[in-house]
Amino acid sequence: MWDEAYDYDGVVEQYGTLKDHHEKFKAGQKIKICPMCGISRLKPSGLKARDAYDHYLAKSLYPFNPINTYNLVPTCHECNSDFKGADDILLKADGTRSAAFYPYSTETYNLVLRYEIRHRSNKALFIHNKDWKPKILCNENDDERVRAWTKTYGIEHRYHEYTNDSELVWLKAIVKNYKIAKRRLTPFDQFKQDYMDQYDSILSGPMDILEKAYAEYILSLDEIQETLDSFLDNGVPE
Numbered sequence: 001m002w003d004e005a006y007d008y009d010g011v012v013e014q015y016g017t018l019k020d021h022h023e024k025f026k027a028g029q030k031i032k033i034c035p036m037c038g039i040s041r042l043k044p045s046g047l048k049a050r051d052a053y054d055h056y057l058a059k060s061l062y063p064f065n066p067i068n069t070y071n072l073v074p075t076c077h078e079c080n081s082d083f084k085g086a087d088d089i090l091l092k093a094d095g096t097r098s099a100a101f102y103p104y105s106t107e108t109y110n111l112v113l114r115y116e117i118r119h120r121s122n123k124a125l126f127i128h129n130k131d132w133k134p135k136i137l138c139n140e141n142d143d144e145r146v147r148a149w150t151k152t153y154g155i156e157h158r159y160h161e162y163t164n165d166s167e168l169v170w171l172k173a174i175v176k177n178y179k180i181a182k183r184r185l186t187p188f189d190q191f192k193q194d195y196m197d198q199y200d201s202i203l204s205g206p207m208d209i210l211e212k213a214y215a216e217y218i219l220s221l222d223e224i225q226e227t228l229d230s231f232l233d234n235g236v237p238e
């Protein structure tokens with residue numbers, strides 16, 4: 001019944017259509033990537049098909065909420081269909097209640113993604129390691145709301161897999177830029193600073209947040225300069 005509420009003339013007259021709501025959301029969102037994962041690009045407005053509307057609180061579990069527009073979040077298909085489904089973001093795995101982020105909150109969160117590799121036994125292993133461990137902090141703390149979000153949208157698993165899939169491309173970009181910096185006689189610490197600074201202005205594309213965390217980790221390694229030199233001499237192992 002509630003699914004049809006948006007088709008009623010009175011509702012459309014007062015609140016507009018779901019399509020209107022979707023367009024307003026996208027017009028107000030400067031970054032054109034999925035707000036739930038940062039992995040995928042949202043569809044441009046000119047396309048006939050639009051992205052899915054995620055019912056943040058699943059309508060099968062909270063039946064009075066489908067008509068609440070603040071419960072609707074445009075997300076990528078992977079977030080909505082492949083991972084979240086009807087999961088309850090307000091429940092922990094043990095069945096107790098959890099706090100969760102409110103998607104339309106005006107509160108500012110400082111979410112930081114960092115990577116670490118466990119059991120790294122030698123320096124060559126940071127390529128094709130396949131064991132990237134994302135760690136996400138909110139305002140520098142482990143936060144129940146982060147755990148609710150990452151569990152519901154499969155964030156850690158997806159970040160792990162997408163990073164495995166893209167690390168070689170990202171590493172080659174670092175090596176290419178290092179080559180240019182070396183030719184210009186840029187000191188290594190300056191090169192690292194310049195490389196990370198670029199993300200201040202480009203955190204707007206798919207997976208930029210993952211690439212930034214990857215680069216931050218790689219460039220923090222003690223032996224990274226020698227390793228990059230060896231890649232310049234011998235190529236990056238494929």
Ligand SMILES: [Zn+2]
Pocket residue numbers: 034035036037038039040075076077078079080
């Ligand atoms: Zn997404």
